[in-house]
Structure formats: C-alpha cells, structure tokens
Amino acid sequence: MAEMPEKLTELVEDMASITDRTERAEMLIEMADRFDEVRVPSTLATKPYDERHKAPACESEAYVWAVDQPDGSLKYYFDVLNPQGLSAMAMSVILGETVSGQPLDQVINVSDEIVFKIFGKEISMGKGAGLMGILKLVRAEARARLQQN
Amino acid sequence: MSTPISERDYAHPEVLVSTEWVAEHLNDPNVRIVESNEDPLLYPSGHIPGAVQVDWTHDLNDPVRRDYLHKAGFESLLSRLGISKDTTVVFYGDKNNWWATYAFWVFQLFGHTNAKVMDGGRAQWEREGRELTRVVPEYLPTQYTAPERDDSRIRAFRDDVLAHQAAGKPLIDVRSPAEYSGEKLHMPEYPNEGALRGGHIPGAKSVPWSKAINPDDGTFRPASELKTLYEQEQGLSSDKDVIAYCRIGERSSHTWFVLTYLLGYPHVRNYDGSWTEYGNLVNVPIEK
Secondary structure, eight states: OOOOOHHHHHHHHHHHTOOOHHHHHHHHHHHHTTGGGTBOOTTTOOSSOOGGGBOTTOTTOEEEEEEEOTTSOEEEEEEESSTTOHHHHHHHHHHHHHHTTSOHHHHTTOOTHHHHHHHOTTOOHHHHHHHHHHHHHHHHHHHHHHHHO | OOOOGGGSOOSOGGGEEOHHHHHHTTTOTTEEEEEOOSSTTHHHHOBOTTOEEOOIIIIIBOSSSSSBOOHHHHHHHHHHTTOOTTOEEEEEOHHHHHHHHHHHHHHHHTTOOOEEEETTHHHHHHHTTOOOBOOOOOOOOOOOOOOOOOOTTTBOOHHHHHHHHHTTOOEEEOSOHHHHHTHHHHOTTSOOSSOSSOSBOTTOEEOOGGGGBOTTTOOBOOHHHHHIIIIITTOOOTTSOEEEEOSSSHHHHHHHHIIIIISOOSOEEEESSHHHHHTTOTTOOOBO
16 A cells, blocks of 8 residues: 555554454444544534535535645544444544644545455445545545645 | 324335334344344444344345345344244334345345334434443344245346336336436546446436435335325326336335335335446446
8 A cells, every 4th residue: 555644554454453343343433432523613614514525425424624734734624414424433533533634645645445444345335435435535635735735 | 203103094004113112022022123224333332222233244245246145144144133934023224224124125035024114213213312232132043944035026137127117117216316317427526336327227217215204203204295205296106017226226125115015016126236237237228
C-alpha cells in the first residue's frame, strides 16, 4: 500500500490481524460509541445538509466536512443520519482520528482496501460501497486542496 | 402513531406481530426471535433478549457463487439456532425491517412458512425504550430437515426477467428515483454502484420501497394506503404476475413482502440479481 498516515496504518494493521468476528465487532462498536467526538458542530453545518457533503453509496446517509487548518492540513467532521448506522459511525471515527491534521498527500493515498482490512473481507457489497463512499469524500477534500495550492 | 395491525385490513395480518407481542413471547419456547441487519455491528451492540442473529453474508449466502445457501446449509443454520419446523420465527432488523424481510424471503425458499415480521423493526423496539441486551443466547441444537430449495415460486432470474419484460408484464423498481433514472451514474464524481450502466428495466414502474412504511415509526402502512400506492398510482392488481427488483434484491424483498402478505398478491417474485446484474448485462434494453 502507498504511504498513508501512520496512525491509520497502525490501526489498519491491528484490525487486519483480528480473526475473531466478535472481537472485531466489539472494537468497531467501541469506535462508533465515540462518534460525538467527530460529529460536525452546528457552527459548521446544520440540517438539511448540503448534498455535496453526502457520502456516495452510503445507505446510512453519512456526510463529511473538511476544515482548513493553519498548517495546511484538514480537520474532518462527520454526521450519520441513520442512528443505527454503526459501521458508518465507526468509519467516521477512524478517519477523523487518524487523518485529521495529516499531510494531504498522505490522505489522498488512503486506499479503499482499508475498508476490508478494518471491517473484514466478508463485508457486504452495499456496506463496503458505503464505507468507501465516506473515504472517497475524505480523499476528495484533500485532493481539492492540493489542486488549489 | 400507527393503527393496530388487526385494523389495517391486510390480506395476511397474521404475518406481522407488534413489539408488544414480541415482548410477551420473549420466553416462549415455540418462538425464536431473529435479528437480521444490513449493519453487522448492530446485533452485537445490543439486541432483543433471547434473539439470535442471522447474518446475511455469513449465514445466508454461498461463499463462492452468487447464490444463497442450499438445503444442507439451511438445515445446519436452523439446527444451530435451535429452530424446529414448529418454531415460529419472528424476524426484525434495521432500516424498517429491510434486511429482516430479506432473511424472511430466503426462509420461504425453503418452505419455513411459520415465520413473521415484527412491525416497526429494531428502531421501534428502541423507540419504545424496551430492553436490549448484549448477551448472546445459546439454544439446544435441533435436527432440522429442510426440503430442497425451491426458487420457482418467489425468485426470478435473469432470463425470467427478460421474458417478463418482453411480454410487457409488470416490473417494480424499488430503488431511489435517482437510481431509477440513471442520474446517479451520470455524476462523474460518484462511483458507480457495481453497474456499468444506469437506468431501469424498460417498463418498470418506480415505487421506492420505503414508501410502504410510515416514516414516523417504521411500521407498515395500512392496506388502503398501500393500494393507493401500488394500484391507483401504478396500475398494479393482484391478478398480475409481478417482479420486483432493486440493486441486489434486498429492498425488493421488502416490496415482495408487502405485495405478497399485506396485499395478498399470489404471484410476486423477487429478482435478486437486480440492477447489479441487469446493469452489467451486455446488449439488454435499458430505459432512462
């Protein structure tokens, strides 16, 4: 895999090494429980959200925002409209905690492959597509900033 | 708030149970509550006490070919879940019972007709402040004997759909309007959802699956409203042979359930290949 943010690399390696589905689920649920830490503040966006921030193919209706930081990086915020969208919430927390504040050229290198390493190879096509949709928006925001500079 | 199930004038009201009914039967040895979700994290995060999980990917799908499990797999699954032929299986899940009806549909391929759906699904149970637990129950295994899987009655394959479409028979596309029109695949910044072409099967009517649900509580709309939706607005009737489809057959199983059990249509099939198959087929007609 191309170089991506170190914290994300470590997390992906840890998750990929888990073979027990129950253990993996418990770790992801713990991450989803931290969703409020990455939830978009009302000062940044209120509902109904601009559809341009909506993650494609995500049935849980996840949204992504990126705020420019003084050091040139981005801080990411999320919302997931489906209160039962735990996987989307976990994905949002993972990205919010590992790619916010990281070099943009590393953020654009984050591969869709991490979805399967984190959530398991057997993840359904629809679920995988939705989680990749969240990641795609995260990369798109970073790519847009790089193209501006 | 929705009306009681018995007052909604369904063709087969016995197939739906309320959350109250489930709460009263949590310890009924003849009932097995089954949770089936799109999101596999939901069940382990908390479920109805005594409920078991049927995971669509791990429990219902063939691991190699795009198909469902066969007789031996189904027998093994039900035996493991402590289900016998006499067990009333009650399905519930997330997103208005979207995946619960998918699992219900698969169980019907093997003739386990002693099955019901909990109206309102997981969200309704939670909204009512009812108990959830992370304890995974263990049941004594049974010796379940299933018939060979029978796809003929309620499952449509590609050639069935092509013949159906050529004959001008009714098709229901239950995806979103943007998927139906193919608009989504026209936006270059959006990834395609597993299909190379967007649009719908010619002649298919657009009736998004969630229109059958009360948005406030996820319960099914009464028969009068469903008839307005499907019959008055789309010209369907119970004497017709109907095929429903979506992307992979999950949402269309919900519509299959509505038409079959709530409106009593005797000839409804779910095309589980759906748009991920049809939208990738070479040289088939598509409408936008």
